[in-house]
Amino acid sequence: MANVKITGLHKSYAGGVHAVRGIDLDIPDKQFAVLVGPSGCGKSTLLRTIAGLEDADEGTIEIGGEVVNDVRPRDRDVAMVFQDYALYPHMTVARNIGFGLKARKFAKSEIEERVQRAAEMLGITSLLDRLPRQLSGGQRQRVAIGRAVVRNPKLFLFDEPLSNLDAQLRDEMRGELKRLHQEIGTTMIYVTHDQIEAMTLADHIVLMRSGQVEQQGPPLDLFERPATKFVAGFLGSPQMTFLDGFLIRSSAGNQIRLADGVTVLPLPQGRKLEGAVDDMPVFLGLRPEHVTRSRGVSEDGLVQYEAKIELIQPTGSRSYATFSLGDQQVMAELQAHDVSQPGQQITIDINLGRASLFDARSERAI
Amino acid sequence: MARWKKRRRLPIARIVLLTLYMIFLFAPLYWVAITSIKPSEDYLAIPPVWFPKEPTLGHFTAALITYHGLTGLINSVIISLSATALSALFGTMMAYSLARFNTGGQHLSFWVLSQRFLPPIAIVLPLFLNYRYFHLHDTRTGMILAYTMFTLPVTVWMMFAYFRQMPRSLEEAALVDGCTRWQAFRQVAVPLAAPGIVAAAVFAFISCWTEFFFAIILTSRHAFTLPTVFRSFLSFQGAQYGEASALAVVSLVPSILLGILVQQHLVRGLTLGAVRG
Numbered sequence: 077m078a079n080v081k082i083t084g085l086h087k088s089y090a091g092g093v094h095a096v097r098g099i100d101l102d103i104p105d106k107q108f109a110v111l112v113g114p115s116g117c118g119k120s121t122l123l124r125t126i127a128g129l130e131d132a133d134e135g136t137i138e139i140g141g142e143v144v145n146d147v148r149p150r151d152r153d154v155a156m157v158f159q160d161y162a163l164y165p166h167m168t169v170a171r172n173i174g175f176g177l178k179a180r181k182f183a184k185s186e187i188e189e190r191v192q193r194a195a196e197m198l199g200i201t202s203l204l205d206r207l208p209r210q211l212s213g214g215q216r217q218r219v220a221i222g223r224a225v226v227r228n229p230k231l232f233l234f235d236e237p238l239s240n241l242d243a244q245l246r247d248e249m250r251g252e253l254k255r256l257h258q259e260i261g262t263t264m265i266y267v268t269h270d271q272i273e274a275m276t277l278a279d280h281i282v283l284m285r286s287g288q289v290e291q292q293g294p295p296l297d298l299f300e301r302p303a304t305k306f307v308a309g310f311l312g313s314p315q316m317t318f319l320d321g322f323l324i325r326s327s328a329g330n331q332i333r334l335a336d337g338v339t340v341l342p343l344p345q346g347r348k349l350e351g352a353v354d355d356m357p358v359f360l361g362l363r364p365e366h367v368t369r370s371r372g373v374s375e376d377g378l379v380q381y382e383a384k385i386e387l388i389q390p391t392g393s394r395s396y397a398t399f400s401l402g403d404q405q406v407m408a409e410l411q412a413h414d415v416s417q418p419g420q421q422i423t424i425d426i427n428l429g430r431a432s433l434f435d436a437r438s439e440r441a442i
Numbered sequence: 443m444a445r446w447k448k449r450r451r452l453p454i455a456r457i458v459l460l461t462l463y464m465i466f467l468f469a470p471l472y473w474v475a476i477t478s479i480k481p482s483e484d485y486l487a488i489p490p491v492w493f494p495k496e497p498t499l500g501h502f503t504a505a506l507i508t509y510h511g512l513t514g515l516i517n518s519v520i521i522s523l524s525a526t527a528l529s530a531l532f533g534t535m536m537a538y539s540l541a542r543f544n545t546g547g548q549h550l551s552f553w554v555l556s557q558r559f560l561p562p563i564a565i566v567l568p569l570f571l572n573y574r575y576f577h578l579h580d581t582r583t584g585m586i587l588a589y590t591m592f593t594l595p596v597t598v599w600m601m602f603a604y605f606r607q608m609p610r611s612l613e614e615a616a617l618v619d620g621c622t623r624w625q626a627f628r629q630v631a632v633p634l635a636a637p638g639i640v641a642a643a644v645f646a647f648i649s650c651w652t653e654f655f656f657a658i659i660l661t662s663r664h665a666f667t668l669p670t671v672f673r674s675f676l677s678f679q680g681a682q683y684g685e686a687s688a689l690a691v692v693s694l695v696p697s698i699l700l701g702i703l704v705q706q707h708l709v710r711g712l713t714l715g716a717v718r719g
Contacts, residue, residue, distance in 0.1 A: 159611075179616070179621045
């Protein structure tokens with residue numbers, strides 16, 4: 077059991093790529109932290125530096141209160157699951173799982189017992205005598221997890237462990253990983269580029285961009301109160317739509333005037349606008365769930381709009397309908413059978429109380 | 443259907459071509475094998491003697507005993523095997539270091555290979571003089587050292603390519619699992635590179651086994667190798683075809699045995715791990 081504390085971490089590769097640029101993180105004990113971001117944002121490098129597979133150029137890494145910058149990977153007491161599973165092809169499943177214990181000179185009987193227990197936990201007892209190449213992707217993944225679990229380490233590191241699996245298996249394994257974490261309660265750091273994985277698994281999301289932390293916190297905080305336009309756009313599927321416009325401040329109330337110069341959307345009364353000035357260019361961020369079929373009630377922050385549906389994308393449980401709002405495309409979330417034909421005219425509620433606003437220059441939330 | 447017809451016609455051409463190729467490959471071998479048991483008057487007889495009426499093993503005894511072929515054979519086996527083992531051992535370690543730690547930057551790996559661009563004549567004289575000075579001339583140790591040095595570049599280069607295409611994550615997993623660098627190398631990298639090591643070792647062995655130039659200059663009466671024995675079959679009395687053929691047959695045996703033993707590894711090793719399981 078251990079917390080992980082990272083202070084001022086920098087890492088560059090030979091060839092001049094500055095992969096990690098000054099990262100500070102504090103992951104409490106027993107937490108499931110997910111490092112998420114687009115490819116090349118430095119999340120894998122950060123994970124590998126925590127594992128000790130890369131050396132930090134600057135800054136410190138503490139695991140369980142001990143600075144481990146100069147500690148060899150084997151002595152950090154962490155376990156890592158790799159994207160390609162990294163099972164030793166020349167060893168059976170049992171030997172793969174027990175390899176770390178053997179390297180640490182555990183007694184043979186102890187190794188056997190622990191391997192058996194890990195295999196039971198992951199439901200792979202029948203596979204123990206097989207070689208990795210005789211296993212399916214999902215089974216290999218389980219073995220890789222077994223190899224990590226069996227050592228009972230202070231910290232688990234996962235480097236995109238599900239990205240090689242097909243969609244169905246990925247959903248299944250996601251659930252199992254979450255259950256595993258609840259069962260053993262060890263601190264986990266998990267890297268992914270998949271925002272759904274991040275949202276579903278994490279207690280704590282660290283969203284990274286170009287080697288820096290863009291925002292971190294509980295998943296729903298990031299989702300509902302994104303600090304930047306990047307965070308807002310990265311989390312959520314379908315993506316948040318960003319409308320170009322200007323913020324109009326007046327004593328009668330604050331409004332957004334969209335880029336067409338005609339469409340005006342009143343902001344709710346109590347909306348705080350930090351550092352905002354009159355007529356500043358902004359992005360209005362709307363998620364599909366902020367734009368729904370009108371319930372016919374008028375509320376503060378709710379704008380009703382007559383929308384002509386241009387495109388319908390049914391997903392089964394609900395449908396996404398696209399329409400134009402002041403020359404810009406917006407996506408609305410509707411009931412599955414609500415609208416069947418493009419061209420239909422319906423009344424839409426736009427919930428500006430939940431919408432996000434970003435300064436168009438700094439792209440930071442207002 | 444058209445595809446079927448096309449496919450059915452092919453084997454005839456294939457069989458003819460393959461047969462011609464097999465004749466091209468095996469005719470000389472047959473001639474050597476048969477000459478080794480021919481009585482001397484049949485060597486150059488016209489019409490050629492395809493199979494001697496009175497086969498003899500006399501050439502073998504002459505080649506091995508009278509012409510010291512046996513000593514050459516023993517020397518060759520010891521020198522080639524030792525040099526191959528050393529070359530595989532150090533070559534693998536060196537290649538691993540180049541591939542994983544980028545030892546010597548960008549240029550060392552190529553510099554190693556470039557040793558083989560050097561004509562042997564350029565180094566054989568300094569080597570000869572040094573060997574005289576250090577009493578390595580005409581010793582097996584000297585020959586083993588020379589052959590190790592001489593096969594190392596190719597071994598390193600083959601293993602370098604092999605390690606470079608091997609995913610690092612396996613060794614990294616081992617490091618996190620609890621191995622030292624050395625253990626990760628020994629227990630994970632080396633077993634996985636085994637096909638490559640075998641292929642490189644076979645190459646090294648064949649180079650040593652057939653090497654003539656260094657052998658003739660660096661040895662004389664004690665550490666001489668099998669290829670140098672063939673020199674003695676050309677004499678003022680004429681060429682000893684039977685003895686030469688007999689010794690050729692003897693020198694073929696290890697190569698054939700080796701080929702059969704490591705065939706599977708060799709194919710896997712030469713495709714540089716592309717068919718890894």
